[in-house]
Amino acid sequence: METKSLLKLGIVGCQGIGAHMARLAAANPNILLAACCDVSEANARRLAQALDVQQIYLDYDILLAEASLDAIYIATPHFLHDDMIRKAVRYDLPVLCEKPITESATSAVALVESLKGNTVKVGINYQRRYDPALDALIRVVRQGYLGAFRYARINVPWEREWDYFSSSAWHTSIAKAGGGTLITQASHYLDIVLQALLPDSVAEGFGVTDRLKFQGRIEVEDFSMGILRTTAGRYIELCSSMAAHPQQPVRIEIYGEDGTAIFDDSREGIEWLGVQPPEATAFSVAVDAMAASLEAFRAWVCEGIPYKIPIASALPVLLCIDGLYRSSVNGQFEDIRYPLV
Numbered sequence: 165m166e167t168k169s170l171l172k173l174g175i176v177g178c179q180g181i182g183a184h185m186a187r188l189a190a191a192n193p194n195i196l197l198a199a200c201c202d203v204s205e206a207n208a209r210r211l212a213q214a215l216d217v218q219q220i221y222l223d224y225d226i227l228l229a230e231a232s233l234d235a236i237y238i239a240t241p242h243f244l245h246d247d248m249i250r251k252a253v254r255y256d257l258p259v260l261c262e263k264p265i266t267e268s269a270t271s272a273v274a275l276v277e278s279l280k281g282n283t284v285k286v287g288i289n290y291q292r293r294y295d296p297a298l299d300a301l302i303r304v305v306r307q308g309y310l311g312a313f314r315y316a317r318i319n320v321p322w323e324r325e326w327d328y329f330s331s332s333a334w335h336t337s338i339a340k341a342g343g344g345t346l347i348t349q350a351s352h353y354l355d356i357v358l359q360a361l362l363p364d365s366v367a368e369g370f371g372v373t374d375r376l377k378f379q380g381r382i383e384v385e386d387f388s389m390g391i392l393r394t395t396a397g398r399y400i401e402l403c404s405s406m407a408a409h410p411q412q413p414v415r416i417e418i419y420g421e422d423g424t425a426i427f428d429d430s431r432e433g434i435e436w437l438g439v440q441p442p443e444a445t446a447f448s449v450a451v452d453a454m455a456a457s458l459e460a461f462r463a464w465v466c467e468g469i470p471y472k473i474p475i476a477s478a479l480p481v482l483l484c485i486d487g488l489y490r491s492s493v494n495g496q497f498e499d500i501r502y503p504l505v
């Protein structure tokens with residue numbers, strides 16, 4: 165990789181995806197992994213030792229006050245994102261925060277509103293926007309090669325075992341996670357479809373949620389089905405699960421008046437039916453979306469090259485999911501509008 169401006173990065177949350185991202189940061193010659201921060205000393209030390217990171221912090225406030233960083237990456241439980249982003253912005257410190265923005269649409273709207281006009285860069289890591297196939301899907305649909313958008317179907321038939329919850333108990337809690345499979349897993353793929361159908365946007369949604377596998381053990385849903393209707397009267401059908409056995413590939417199907425696009429994450433690229441967009445083969449699949457998202461964030465901070473998911477761009481998917489959750493309680497279509505309040 166070509167050497168560019170160096171980003172001094174701190175990692176906040178050193179387990180799960182934080183540890184994975186730290187390894188990608190360490191492999192990026194344009195990033196210096198300077199600090200590991202976690203309330204769990206074991207998690208912080210394990211990661212710092214593995215990657216030869218010099219500074220360890222067990223308190224986020226002290227990291228902000230003392231570590232001399234160019235940016236931070238936040239990979240903590242959802243309910244901590246709001247406060248952590250606000251604090252970093254007060255230090256003028258650019259942030260790449262894991263999805264979702266926060267655990268609730270209401271707090272996310274308030275956060276995005278409060279950051280309007282602020283120049284500190286805050287990005288949300290919906291890294292699949294940097295997957296070359298999904299990036300091509302978004303651009304091809306938006307450029308109209310499928311003809312007018314009619315409807316889309318998203319299926320996320322994943323399988324999780326109990327250790328997913330026992331190793332990170334916050335995942336079981338509505339207050340801490342905001343929800344289950346919809347907010348945590350389906351949101352990546354719904355975000356892609358919402359980008360593809362722009363400038364149309366979702367107006368209302370009907371959803372059901374349930375616990376099909378972990379009944380009595382978790383507050384959040386492990387299964388959900390939803391229908392979203394756009395302002396132009398088009399439809400998105402969404403099914404997301406942690407209860408499929410065995411786990412199956414994620415599929416996104418987009419149906420236009422002239423053709424169909426199918427993404428299946430067990431296959432390379434996109435299958436185009438009825439149309440052959442000119443750029444359909446013009447992307448390489450040999451790109452790790454997570455590494456690409458991190459490098460794009462670095463380029464945003466260091467070189468001013470726009471990042472695809474500034475915080476406001478991550479709001480529509482959270483608003484849709486919030487609408488589906490409200491609908492699952494009320495049993496009727498719920499409005500999905502921006503802003504909520």
Ligand SMILES: NC(=O)c1ccc[n+]([C@@H]2O[C@H](COP(=O)([O-])OP(=O)(O)OC[C@H]3O[C@@H](n4cnc5c(N)ncnc54)[C@H](O)[C@@H]3O)[C@@H](O)[C@H]2O)c1
Nearest residue numbers: 177178179180181182201202203204207239240262263332
């Ligand atoms: N982009 C992706 O593909 C992807 C994949 C998995 C998880 N995630 C997201 O990453 C985030 C973290 O998820 P995870 O599964 O890695 O969680 P996790 O529970 O495995 O790790 C969270 C870490 O945060 C630490 N932590 C908790 N409170 C803290 C505090 N106040 N200060 C510092 N550290 C603290 C915990 O000790 C733990 O080490 C979530 O937002 C999740 O949705 C994203």
